[in-house]
Amino acid sequence: MTTGAEANVTTAGDRRQAVLGSLGLLANEPETMFDRVMAMAAGFFRMDRAAIVLAGRDTLVVKAQFGGDLARPEFSGSFTEAAIATRTLLVVDDASTDPRFARNSIVDDPNGVRLYVGIPLHAPGGEAIGAFAMSSTRTRPFGETERTQVRRIAAWLEEELASQKETTRAAEVQHALQPKASVKLPGYEVVGTSTPARAVDGDFFDWYSVPGSLGLTLADVMGKGVGAALVAATVRAVIHTSAGNSGVAATVRRAARLLELDLEDTDSFVTLFHAQRRQADGRLRYVYAGHGLTLVVRADGRSEQLAHANLPLGTGLEPDWQRHTVWLEEGDTLISFSDGVLDLFDGSLASLEEVADIVRYTKTAAEAVSVLTMMAEYAEDSDDVVVIAVRRKGRR
């Protein structure tokens, strides 16, 4: 998030503030993972307190801590300021006899800080943003081996703080990639939703509409996290671009060809369902690449699982994908979903019937999809849940 104020960066404090702001670290609540790491560090080094202290322009923010406050609110005169100024590991053997810190409120006390160890933490750009610090009420020699270990932990913390930012940014990118425009296709209702288990995932849905035509994709990239999300973004872009001019089978073949090397290198693969409606009738053409979770629930309540035979993209085996056709009559609903939906029920194929029931007992595609979304949001420990539904309006 950049604001106009950050454009005018003059002092070191302003730079720190700007870097921390862009890393999204200042706004965060103290993190439980970093708190646990601080507890471990304090135990390992036999210290009373350990903390990650981030330095804003004039104030200090405790990102994580163990054993009580190791920072006072003002940056000026703080240990953190001194640690950043030293640019390297700062070890104060006895703070009560050090004129720089003796009057500090966390030192000036019979049970106050004596031994202090602090090391600056840097953003990926090299800017010092705070310190990893530990303290003890008793002074003792802090050996060379221990100093090396502190440096290693600091390097790891820097990586973690940076990757947290990457994850957040990847989630933003993924969110931005979701289709924004709702599909306006007379006589049809098209709805999709995605509830990721983590900040980012490899599942996505996409659709586009042009007059008289509709294209939709639901895909699941093997694995989770940033890597899977990146492959997902590529798959989405390739299919989106290709589907404007080509039919379903040609689109999927092209996507497979373009992704082959990427997927081979990562031992990854992609299951997907891609469909297009081009004729003005209820005909929907589709390709099924190893994604066996698509149902059609008919107006009279019957349901069928769409036939599927082709392999996922990226296995390097049997590289061909065939076109199939399904007809949607008035009142019929097609619903396609990621395997995370199975876990909302008993995880077995009987879950397909549960999904069909939800479609039967709701009046619109939006209602059916929102029931599944709510279940995903309330489920503990659920996998990514992505759902897309197309309903041909009419008698029901």
Next chain:
Amino acid sequence: MKFETSPIGDTIAAIRGAGRLNMVSASALRETVSEALSTGRTRIVVDFSGIDFVDSSGLGALIGCLKSARQAGGDLRIAQPTAQVTMVLQLSNLDRVLKSYNSTEEAYGE
């Protein structure tokens, strides 16, 4: 998860594991299979009787191992998959290339 390899004849390696085949255990399976391939045992059978769960990373490892085995002139087959494993293979259509058998002996008992 630890995988154990038992030789059958001169060319078959039966690989057995227990627990969940997921992101954590996938690399162990890859190593075990490539070890077997390097000793000339190119006909791999993975005994799934003790593996009650496989996720997409596990499937990725199986596909990778299948390809390595085929490149070495052999194959990779599956014995005694549990219901969850069978379902995952069917849904992804990977059951067409990763064939399942009732026992390790049957897998290569052609």
